[in-house]
Amino acid sequence: MKKDNAGQKADRSILLFSYFVSALFLSMAVYMGVFIETRGEEVTNHPYNARLASLADRVVRGSILGNDGTVLARTVTDEEGNETREYPFGSLFAHVVGYAAPGKTGLESYANFYLLSSHDSLSHRIMKELSDEKQTGDNVVTTLDVGLQQIASDALGDRRGAVIAMEPDTGKILAMVSKPSFDPNRAEDDWQELTGGDSTEARLLNRATQGVYPPGSTFKIITALEYMREHPGEYSSCQFDCSGIYLYQSYQIQCFKRTAHGNEDFAEAFANSCNGAFAKLGPELDLEAYGNLCVQLLFNRELPIAIPYSKSIFRMSPQAESWEILQTVIGQGGTLITPMHNLMIISAIANGGILMNPYFIDHVENAGGQTIKKFMPSVYGELMVANEAHALTELLTEVVLEGTGSAVRTEAYQAAGKTGSAEFDKAKETHAWFVGFAPVENPKIAVCVIVEEGGSGGSTAAPIARKLFDAYLLP
Amino acid sequence: MTNLVAGISRYLIILLITIYTYYNFRFFSMKDEEGRNRAVRRQLICMFMLHFLANLVIFLNTDSRLLAAFYCAQLLFFAGYLSLYRLFYRNVSRLLLNNTCMLLCTSFIMLTRLNPNRAIRQFVIAALAAAVTLVIPFVIDRVWQLASIPWLYAALGLTLLLAVFFSGDTSYGARLSLHVGGFSVQPSEFVKISFVFFIAAMFYRSSTFKNVVLTTAAAALHVLLLTASKDLGGALIYFIAYLAMLFVATSNTIYLGLGLGGGAGASVMAYRLFPHVRRRVDAWTDPWKDVADSGYQTAQALFAIGTGGWFGVGLYQGMPEKIPVVDKDFLFAAVAEELGGLYALCLLLICLGCFLQFMLLAFRLQAMFYKQLAVGLGTVYITQVFLTIGGVTKFIPLTGVTLPFVSYGGSSMFATFIIFGVIQGLYILKENEEEDDEEG
Ligand SMILES: [Zn+2]
Numbered sequence: 064m065k066k067d068n069a070g071q072k073a074d075r076s077i078l079l080f081s082y083f084v085s086a087l088f089l090s091m092a093v094y095m096g097v098f099i100e101t102r103g104e105e106v107t108n109h110p111y112n113a114r115l116a117s118l119a120d121r122v123v124r125g126s127i128l129g130n131d132g133t134v135l136a137r138t139v140t141d142e143e144g145n146e147t148r149e150y151p152f153g154s155l156f157a158h159v160v161g162y163a164a165p166g167k168t169g170l171e172s173y174a175n176f177y178l179l180s181s182h183d184s185l186s187h188r189i190m191k192e193l194s195d196e197k198q199t200g201d202n203v204v205t206t207l208d209v210g211l212q213q214i215a216s217d218a219l220g221d222r223r224g225a226v227i228a229m230e231p232d233t234g235k236i237l238a239m240v241s242k243p244s245f246d247p248n249r250a251e252d253d254w255q256e257l258t259g260g261d262s263t264e265a266r267l268l269n270r271a272t273q274g275v276y277p278p279g280s281t282f283k284i285i286t287a288l289e290y291m292r293e294h295p296g297e298y299s300s301c302q303f304d305c306s307g308i309y310l311y312q313s314y315q316i317q318c319f320k321r322t323a324h325g326n327e328d329f330a331e332a333f334a335n336s337c338n339g340a341f342a343k344l345g346p347e348l349d350l351e352a353y354g355n356l357c358v359q360l361l362f363n364r365e366l367p368i369a370i371p372y373s374k375s376i377f378r379m380s381p382q383a384e385s386w387e388i389l390q391t392v393i394g395q396g397g398t399l400i401t402p403m404h405n406l407m408i409i410s411a412i413a414n415g416g417i418l419m420n421p422y423f424i425d426h427v428e429n430a431g432g433q434t435i436k437k438f439m440p441s442v443y444g445e446l447m448v449a450n451e452a453h454a455l456t457e458l459l460t461e462v463v464l465e466g467t468g469s470a471v472r473t474e475a476y477q478a479a480g481k482t483g484s485a486e487f488d489k490a491k492e493t494h495a496w497f498v499g500f501a502p503v504e505n506p507k508i509a510v511c512v513i514v515e516e517g518g519s520g521g522s523t524a525a526p527i528a529r530k531l532f533d534a535y536l537l538p
Numbered sequence: 539m540t541n542l543v544a545g546i547s548r549y550l551i552i553l554l555i556t557i558y559t560y561y562n563f564r565f566f567s568m569k570d571e572e573g574r575n576r577a578v579r580r581q582l583i584c585m586f587m588l589h590f591l592a593n594l595v596i597f598l599n600t601d602s603r604l605l606a607a608f609y610c611a612q613l614l615f616f617a618g619y620l621s622l623y624r625l626f627y628r629n630v631s632r633l634l635l636n637n638t639c640m641l642l643c644t645s646f647i648m649l650t651r652l653n654p655n656r657a658i659r660q661f662v663i664a665a666l667a668a669a670v671t672l673v674i675p676f677v678i679d680r681v682w683q684l685a686s687i688p689w690l691y692a693a694l695g696l697t698l699l700l701a702v703f704f705s706g707d708t709s710y711g712a713r714l715s716l717h718v719g720g721f722s723v724q725p726s727e728f729v730k731i732s733f734v735f736f737i738a739a740m741f742y743r744s745s746t747f748k749n750v751v752l753t754t755a756a757a758a759l760h761v762l763l764l765t766a767s768k769d770l771g772g773a774l775i776y777f778i779a780y781l782a783m784l785f786v787a788t789s790n791t792i793y794l795g796l797g798l799g800g801g802a803g804a805s806v807m808a809y810r811l812f813p814h815v816r817r818r819v820d821a822w823t824d825p826w827k828d829v830a831d832s833g834y835q836t837a838q839a840l841f842a843i844g845t846g847g848w849f850g851v852g853l854y855q856g857m858p859e860k861i862p863v864v865d866k867d868f869l870f871a872a873v874a875e876e877l878g879g880l881y882a883l884c885l886l887l888i889c890l891g892c893f894l895q896f897m898l899l900a901f902r903l904q905a906m907f908y909k910q911l912a913v914g915l916g917t918v919y920i921t922q923v924f925l926t927i928g929g930v931t932k933f934i935p936l937t938g939v940t941l942p943f944v945s946y947g948g949s950s951m952f953a954t955f956i957i958f959g960v961i962q963g964l965y966i967l968k969e970n971e972e973e974d975d976e977e978g
Contacts (some may be wrong), residue, residue, distance in 0.1 A: 073787070080785065080786070088886065092883050099879045103843075112844075114842075
């Protein structure tokens with residue numbers, strides 16, 4: 064029997080419709096598959112997802128290890144099955160490793176999912192099942208260098224502040240110290256004391272990523288970069304005569320301790336950290352472009368790091384008045400930056416303008432030491448072109464050779480860096496900054512130091528950086 | 539020990555449903571009767587093994603004799619249903635019959651895990667519906683007048699929808715159900731079917747412009763009544779079924795374009811008019827922005843699916859109770875969490891397989907009325923599946939529709955049994971006819 068014309072047309076429509084629905088369902092299946100594959104871990108770890116906490120009933124939380132396998136945090140179970148989280152180094156890693164109770168912070172929070180997942184060998188897992196024991200969680204091996212962390216902490220001593228070190232070409236965080244610190248072993252017991260009390264103490268605050276400070280003279284790196292962009296080829300020949308006080312309209316800008324730097328060119332002014340010379344550049348700058356540069360360098364933006372942080376703030380508008388401009392270009396005014404952000408900028412310079420995403424976890428391994436997941440270095444983006452990074456490196460090298468960075472000057476390696484002494488309260492000492500890296504020809508380590516009310520960056524912060532450079536670079 | 543058995547069963551269950559699903563599609567490329575029979579037999583073996591393993595895990599976790607007895611009752615039901623159908627109707631589509639049982643089996647397992655009382659209720663309704671709808675193929679085969687009473691279908695459907703509009707109970711902002719003698723019934727589930735019969739009968743008469751306009755007007759009245767009751771998911775299903783049937787009846791792309799354009803316009807209107815539509819669209823674009831409030835449902839479903847991963851966390855190991863209305867709109871998420879993303883994907887493919895069987899049948903049928911019935915019912919079914927699974931996986935915004943045969947709900951269960959019964963009827967009709975042709 065032959066089908067009539069209408070029937071044939073109808074059949075074609077049915078076929079078309081079936082194809083359409085099949086395509087729709089296949090895309091939905093793919094969509095769901097992609098979600099499970101790419102977002103599964105993230106939603107499992109989501110703070111609103113109650114499921115992860117229930118894993119703790121079946122898995123003993125894994126350990127957090129240093130880059131050489133030293134235990135930074137582990138769970139100990141006594142005969143009665145009570146679990147205690149132990150931090151063998153006490154306060155040394157308190158902020159970066161964090162604590163697991165009450166609440167979770169630092170890597171204890173970020174790596175929660177890995178620590179509560181078990182990829183133990185099948186035979187072990189079956190044995191534990193049969194004997195009704197909890198599974199052993201995976202261990203997280205960090206990028207943290209225990210020796211360097213200890214040196215950074217000792218060097219900072221009892222002063223408030225932060226020290227961070229990272230590999231500029233990979234983004235691996237080697238050390239992260241914040242003071243004053245606390246003992247995570249006692250976080251639960253000391254909770255009242257830790258959260259109450261004096262606000263300048265703020266022991267729980269990770270100053271390395273959450274503390275915001277005026278950048279002081281370290282901001283001259285950015286002002287210099289903007290000036291170089293606007294005056295390619297001629298910036299190096301600009302001259303300034305410093306008398307210790309620079310007068311502009313009715314305003315005056317002083318150099319640190321009113322030191323008269325005398326006659327200096329651009330590189331010398333940078334090396335001397337001459338406030339007058341840089342304040343003079345301010346009103347000449349294209350403020351629109353300057354603001355854009357700051358945004359490009361991650362001011363007012365999210366930072367690519369996994370632990371909680373504060374955003375840095377740059378708020379000068381292109382219509383700003385003279386006084387604000389004079390202040391802002393030398394790193395005073397309303398600008399605020401976190402030490403972590405300052406480290407990212409100096410690392411990008413060390414790495415030819417490319418910022419690597421900073422990271423803390425090298426790999427995750429099961430109880431038997433087999434690698435389950437490896438984290439690789441990844442590029443965040445180009446903060447400046449290579450030529451600009453090289454020109455800045457030259458200026459930063461001069462700071463060490465001829466200027467305020469003499470504390471890191473040594474025959475053993477060539478370091479580059481910038482000091483800063485940031486004023487925040489006329490009645491108090493300045494915050495002491497140092498950002499830098501070494502060796503210049505092939506940077507292995509970048510460091511950021513801030514000492515609250517530490518006085519001058521050159522005499523307080525730079526020597527701390529020196530200890531880290533020495534420890535990391537010298538045999 | 540329990541965990542060990544559960545752990546192994548978890549993977550076996552996924553393996554079994556994968557094999558089952560494979561045969562669901564492999565079947566179509568098989569030409570010989572022997573091979574096809576082998577395929578459906580293997581499907582049944584997979585299903586019964588899966589059913590056993592899942593119930594073993596349930597028993598180990600609950601230690602409940604009642605649930606063990608419940609398992610036996612289910613076993614009896616499946617065996618009885620499968621053999622009675624084949625006894626009464628020699629030419630039944632065994633593939634479709636298997637799929638019905640597989641979907642019910644998944645439903646019983648998940649509901650038992652979530653809420654045993656509801657599972658038992660669901661089971662009783664399913665058994666009742668299965669028994670009653672067993673007669674449908676017989677009716678389809680004998681009563682040829684079905685095509686000649688379009689206005690009776692329309693009158694019946696519209697009356698029921700009007701009744702809901704005036705005296706229905708409200709749930710989640712929509713008027714859905716009527717109380718009849720102690721039972722709560724959702725008429726729109728059944729009116730879907732009369733709606734499809736109405737359109738099929740109308741287009742069977744003729745597909746002239748005048749008739750198309752008349753049919754459209756009556757169909758629009760259905761959709762408007764549903765919208766007035768704020769049953770937007772239902773309205774969408776009716777609308778899409780109408781469009782598909784119109785397209786097949788006329789093969790006219792202008793009508794299709796007009797329909798789609800009208801649908802898009804109506805969606806924009808709904809977005810502007812109804813605050814809860816806006817909320818759902820916003821929650822769809824970014825459920826994470828407001829996890830605690832408007833994005834709550836979607837986020838909970840995604841937590842479940844994401845945490846479950848490909849292989850699931852195993853029965854009783856997850857937290858599906860965290861998901862709102864998990865036994866109805868979100869049952870799919872609970873399946874994905876505990877039985878695994880792969881199981882959920884197989885479920886999706888089985889539903890698609892059912893639809894393709896409907897369409898294949900529509901293709902083979904010659905009488906326009908029957909063709910239209912298969913297309914219409916198939917569309918109603920698959921749209922419902924698409925809206926549920928799409929909503930749960932955040933592929934599309936949530937519409938609050940349930941998954942046929944799987945989600946908890948008596949009316950939906952009954953209506954789906956009727957739809958599948960009608961399709962079986964058409965299938966048997968076609969097979970018998972072909973046999974007669976060969977013999978004659
Ligand atoms: Zn000076």
